[in-house]
Amino acid sequence: MLPIPIRDRVAKWLLAACLVGLLAVSGSANAEVTLVRLQTDDGNVYRGELIRQTAEVVVLNVEGIDASFDQEDIAVFEILESPEQLYQRRRAELAKDDLAGRLALAREMRDLDALRWAKLELMSLDRDFPEHPVVRDELAIVEAHQRLAQTRADDADNPRRDLPRRPERRGEVEGDEFLSSRQINLIKVYEVDLSTEPRIVISDETLDSFFQKYSDNRLVPTGRRDRGAFKRLDGHEQLDLMFRVQARDLYDQVDVRQEPTPLARFRRTVNPQYVARYFAPTFGHGEIPGLSLFNKRPEDEAEAYTNFYRLTQFRYEGTPMIDRANPKLSLMLQWGLARESARFPAPDIPGWKPAFSSTDDTEYQRYVDWIDSLFKEDLDYGITPALSDELE
Structure with missing residues (x-):
């Protein structure tokens, strides 16, 4: 549906009245969510679920928060398709x-x-x-x-949900050994695939810093009007320019609100089903000097991302644990193969057993595909210190 420009106060009132009636009729037939794109007179754009609309006000649920907009401040009102x-x-x-x-x-x-x-x-x-x-x-x-x-729904129905909870223990691991939430977000920034148009938020303050620090770059908007237009772009479009300008000092100020698919696969599948069950207890608890991995709560974001970071940064005798260019040669997979069929056989560790029957094993192929979904070049996330047995 094309957006409807709304400039006249009377026209706004009439349109609102018509929409209220229309939504009341459609709401009686089914309970489908009505999604709306709304632009205010100051140029800000909001997308969310329509909660309520009257001749004076529109209320949207935007990313879980109910936001109210005066009709007279709305420049564009667009009803979007429902997910169905x-x-x-x-x-x-x-x-x-x-x-x-x-x-x-x-x-x-x-x-x-x-x-x-x-x-x-x-x-x-x-x-x-x-x-x-x-x-x-x-x-x-x-x-x-x-x-x-x-x-979350069960917690919302729990009358005791507001009572303080006992802090959860992480076994023998201290909390400060994990990556911070800011470092985790930075990894998401580097691994994000902008072609998927992910949900990204960059504050006006960060964009102002970007304009100031990189004003000499011809790609960066200079005039007030151009900078205002740039601020109205979607976050992934703003980040695309920051990538092209290589504004690395500002990456940690970018808020990635949609987990990149390869990282989600690692946290939900690779880490709990392979790293935590096999690789960490076999190689990551002191068996390989310098390699320390966790397997207490494998789907926990801090634990999973710390494992991911350490595996991407660690090299053993010069060979990477995760080889983005040649996924099948990654040590985290090679060491799960029988020694006679591996290019890089597993180190001599007491009690070691292969995880895969062969390179045709479905699970082995699944993890090869996962590594292949990562960016092909090694990334320097700007997190220090880097982990490697060569630093020991």
């Missing part, structure tokens, strides 16, 4: 054998928190492409999101 409508329309455009397109649709539904439709498409994909590792991983991620949503 969007799913049905996009799905009708895709062929049954279009794996990439259907996966993209499922991920889009997941990003919109339309988990029902994401799972529906992934279950259909699982039937059409049996045992496909990417489909299975995506399905596991969606199901994990559903469990989390249910847990």
Whole structure:
């Protein structure tokens, strides 16, 4: 639907009255969520679920927060497709054998928190492409999101939810050994795929610093009007320019609110099913000097991202644990193969056993595919110190 410019006070009132009536009629037929894109007179754009609309005010739920807007301050009001409508329309455009397109649709539904439709498409994909590792991983991620949503709903219904809770212990691990939330977000910044148009927020203060520090770069807007237009862009578009200018000193001020898919796969699948169950207890508890991994709460963000960071930074005798250019040569997988079939056999560790039957093992191929989904070049996240046995 095309956005409707609203400039005249009377026109706004009439449009609001019509929409109130329209929504009342449609609401009686079904309980579908109405999604809205709203732009205020000062140029700010908001997207969210329409909670209430009268001739004087519009209330949207924007990322979990109810925000109220005066009708006289609204420049553009656009009713968007519901997740179900969007799913049905996009799905009708895709062929049954279009794996990439259907996966993209499922991920889009997941990003919109339309988990029902994401799972529906992934279950259909699982039937059409049996045992496909990417489909299975995506399905596991969606199901994990559903469990989390249910847990939050249960907590909301719990009258004791506001009572203080006993701090959770992490076994023998001290909290300051984990990456901080800021460092975790920085990893997300470096690993984000802008082509997926992820949800990213960059404050005006950070953008002002960007304009000032990089004003000599011809790509950076200079005039007041151009800078104002740049501030109205989506966050992923703003970050794209920051990447091109290589404004690394500002990356830690970028807020990534949508977990990059490869990192979500690591946290939900690779870390709990392989690293925590096999690799950490076999190699990461002092068996390899300088390599320390955790496996107490493998889906915990701090624990999972710390393992991910340490695995990406660690080299053993010059060979990386995670080889982005040659995933099959990654030591974290090579050491899970029988020594006679490995290019880099596992070190001599008491009690060691292979994790994979061969390189044709479904689980082995799944983790190869995961590494292959990462950026091909090693990334310096700007987190120190780097971990390596060569630093010992």
